[in-house]
Amino acid sequence: MSSELAFSLRGVGAAVSGSFALRDVSFELPTGYVMGLMGANGAGKTTAIRCLLGMRGFETGEIELLGHRVPGPVALRQDVGVVLHRTYFVGDWRLAEVERALRPFYDRWDRARYRQLLADFGLDLRARVKDLSRGMAVKLMIAVALSHQARLLVFDEPTSGLDPATRDELAGIIGDFLLDEGHSVLFSTHITSDLDRIGDYLTLIHEGRIAATGTKDEILDAYRVVRGGPDDLSEPVGVQLIGLRRTPAGTQALVRTGEAGLLSGDVLVEAPTLEEIAVHIGARANRRDPHPGASGGTSRRPRPDVGRQDRGSSMSARETA
Amino acid sequence: MTAIARVAVLNLRTIAPYRSQGLVLLGVAVLLGARSPVLVLPALGLLAAPIAAYPFNVADKAGLETLYSLLPVTRRCVLYGHYAWAMASYLAAVAVGAALAFPLARVEAVPFTGRTFLTMLTLAWALFAVNVAIQFPLLIRFGYTRVSVLATTVPLALLFFIIVKLDLTIGSVQIWLPLLWAAGLAAMAASAAVAITTDRKRLRYGKPERDDPTGTNQRLE
Amino acid sequence: MRVVLSNSAGVPLYQQIKEQVGTAILSGELAEGSALPSVRALARDLRISIITTTRAYADLAAEGFIATVPGKGAYVLPLDSALVREQLLRQVEDGLQAALDAARRAGLQREDLIEILDGLIHAEQDAVR
Structure with missing residues (x-):
């Protein structure tokens, strides 16, 4: 079983600071597919990735990466390529020097591939790292990862700050990488349009907990978006209103598909977009409700700890699986 | 072993773009040597310490700690690699020093015997080793920006020149030579041990992390 | 494709x-x-x-x-494979059923329908020629 998974996190907990921690984080990706890790800023995407890559410790749970327990043999890093929002190379290195510096560390470094990829990506061997645009820097990190023949590519918000044309190019590069069935991709993002199309699996993380994880269709099927007038959706019985937004013009919330039938007549119930799911799940604690008394409880702002417990019991980590 | 050597070479590549600044230091050494060829070696031993520490400066700015944590080398190899790099920079510095000191001594017609050379080599080593032994654990734990390299180099430089001003004769240091070598080596070994022990707190599994002075865990989102 | x-x-x-x-x-x-x-x-x-x-x-x-x-x-795969044929047959049936439903509402008889079908077939043959 484990060899068919690119990675898995099971019940991972990691205290980051006094007020933030990953709690009981579980999700996994089968080899050969793309997973989008979606969440607001500060939701814990980067922390989860750092735990997965062995870049930081964790206190509870276990992580498996390419068939090995983390922390595992250091040789495992031969198989993993990482693209972060800023490069981790010396700014004054030319791209030829990047190769010279990194090549000695990798058993399967392919010089011709590196040169070919740079040419394909429109990168000049003589350019300096610090002079690269955001998109070029992303492509350089991809070129490095592909040159040492990584089997798993991990992107931390690769698309933030990229123009649409470069984002599309990135989707094509990821598609090329995935032509090999042994290759897998994890990327974190808060822009849902990118995931909408190429993501096979999705994990929604919110305040250090997994809100939902599964295939994209499973996630989409698991929720419904409901819309009503300003006075609708008050205190519905047995229905949890996720990220309720009440304005003088109307009310909108996300509900679980199974509970949607319990809503009374006058509201519009529709299949949500990923964007709407992200907005409502991400809004659960951030948004200050203008009428806390009428909000039916879920969007009130309780003490952080209480809120977490509440969410913990109501949204199990793998509810859509 | 090879992994340690690779990290040492990575340090060299890290500062390679700034090699022209090293030439300035070399110029300083030549100027000093022109006045007193005997002092070239200890001066270079002293200058080698900030050069050995320089990769930490570049690493801080470029986020190389991330690179170290992604490369297929153990954390221990990374740390030993830093020390291997330091030793290599000492050897390079004294090699350059020797190459300068002998011709300069000849030109200035200053006596420069093998015994003097050995003494100066030892002094250079002691100055270098004490510097690096103090600085490296701090640099590894806190990063370059939070540790002033000059904090140890400047006092040592002053000490060195006071010793020179006191007109400490070469003969009087002679008996201390083996001790100085041993002390330098011991300091380096102790330093590496301290660095590894304190660094272990950075990455911990199964127990809560209390503090994180390198800030790596704070730069999260 | x-x-x-x-x-x-x-x-x-x-x-x-x-x-x-x-x-x-x-x-x-x-x-x-x-x-x-x-x-x-x-x-x-x-x-x-x-x-x-x-x-x-x-x-x-x-x-x-x-x-x-x-x-x-x-x-x-070859088009005449049984599955595809069945698929096509189902499409024909569906189309004819739709025609039948419309015919019932229009009050057309069996003879009218056959006449229309013959007309369509002839028109298609003419078009091919």
């Missing part, structure tokens, strides 16, 4: 692919034996998920339009 996906059609992407490829095969646009891009290549080219293209191909294979070779790709 030509696949044009619509974001606003309200039809799932995998179904759009399935229908378009199926139509191309039925119309002869994709001849028997012609190779289709692999599931992963198609996903890359359309910028959609592998799961989506896998599902479309699985459905096409189940309906007898294509055969997939694991790790390689897929190719178009």
Whole structure:
């Protein structure tokens, strides 16, 4: 079983600071597919990735990466390529020097591939790292990862700050990488349009907990978006209103598909977009409700700890699986 | 072993773009040597310490700690690699020093015997080793920006020149030579041990992390 | 192979692919034996998920339009295979049923329907000639 998974996190907990921690984080990706890790800023995407890559410790749970327990043999890093929002190379290195510096560390470094990829990506061997645009820097990190023949590519918000044309190019590069069935991709993002199309699996993380994880269709099927007038959706019985937004013009919330039938007549119930799911799940604690008394409880702002417990019991980590 | 050597070479590549600044230091050494060829070696031993520490400066700015944590080398190899790099920079510095000191001594017609050379080599080593032994654990734990390299180099430089001003004769240091070598080596070994022990707190599994002075865990989102 | 996906059609992407490829095969646009891009290549080219293209191909294979070779790709099966014939028969039945429903509302008799059908067949033959 484990060899068919690119990675898995099971019940991972990691205290980051006094007020933030990953709690009981579980999700996994089968080899050969793309997973989008979606969440607001500060939701814990980067922390989860750092735990997965062995870049930081964790206190509870276990992580498996390419068939090995983390922390595992250091040789495992031969198989993993990482693209972060800023490069981790010396700014004054030319791209030829990047190769010279990194090549000695990798058993399967392919010089011709590196040169070919740079040419394909429109990168000049003589350019300096610090002079690269955001998109070029992303492509350089991809070129490095592909040159040492990584089997798993991990992107931390690769698309933030990229123009649409470069984002599309990135989707094509990821598609090329995935032509090999042994290759897998994890990327974190808060822009849902990118995931909408190429993501096979999705994990929604919110305040250090997994809100939902599964295939994209499973996630989409698991929720419904409901819309009503300003006075609708008050205190519905047995229905949890996720990220309720009440304005003088109307009310909108996300509900679980199974509970949607319990809503009374006058509201519009529709299949949500990923964007709407992200907005409502991400809004659960951030948004200050203008009428806390009428909000039916879920969007009130309780003490952080209480809120977490509440969410913990109501949204199990793998509810859509 | 090879992994340690690779990290040492990575340090060299890290500062390679700034090699022209090293030439300035070399110029300083030549100027000093022109006045007193005997002092070239200890001066270079002293200058080698900030050069050995320089990769930490570049690493801080470029986020190389991330690179170290992604490369297929153990954390221990990374740390030993830093020390291997330091030793290599000492050897390079004294090699350059020797190459300068002998011709300069000849030109200035200053006596420069093998015994003097050995003494100066030892002094250079002691100055270098004490510097690096103090600085490296701090640099590894806190990063370059939070540790002033000059904090140890400047006092040592002053000490060195006071010793020179006191007109400490070469003969009087002679008996201390083996001790100085041993002390330098011991300091380096102790330093590496301290660095590894304190660094272990950075990455911990199964127990809560209390503090994180390198800030790596704070730069999260 | 030509696949044009619509974001606003309200039809799932995998179904759009399935229908378009199926139509191309039925119309002869994709001849028997012609190779289709692999599931992963198609996903890359359309910028959609592998799961989506896998599902479309699985459905096409189940309906007898294509055969997939694991790790390689897929190719178009002969059209006269029983499954496809059955598929076509079902389409004919569906079409005739729709015609029948409309005819009932219009008050047409069996003879009228046969006459219309003959007329259509003749018109098509004329057009071919």
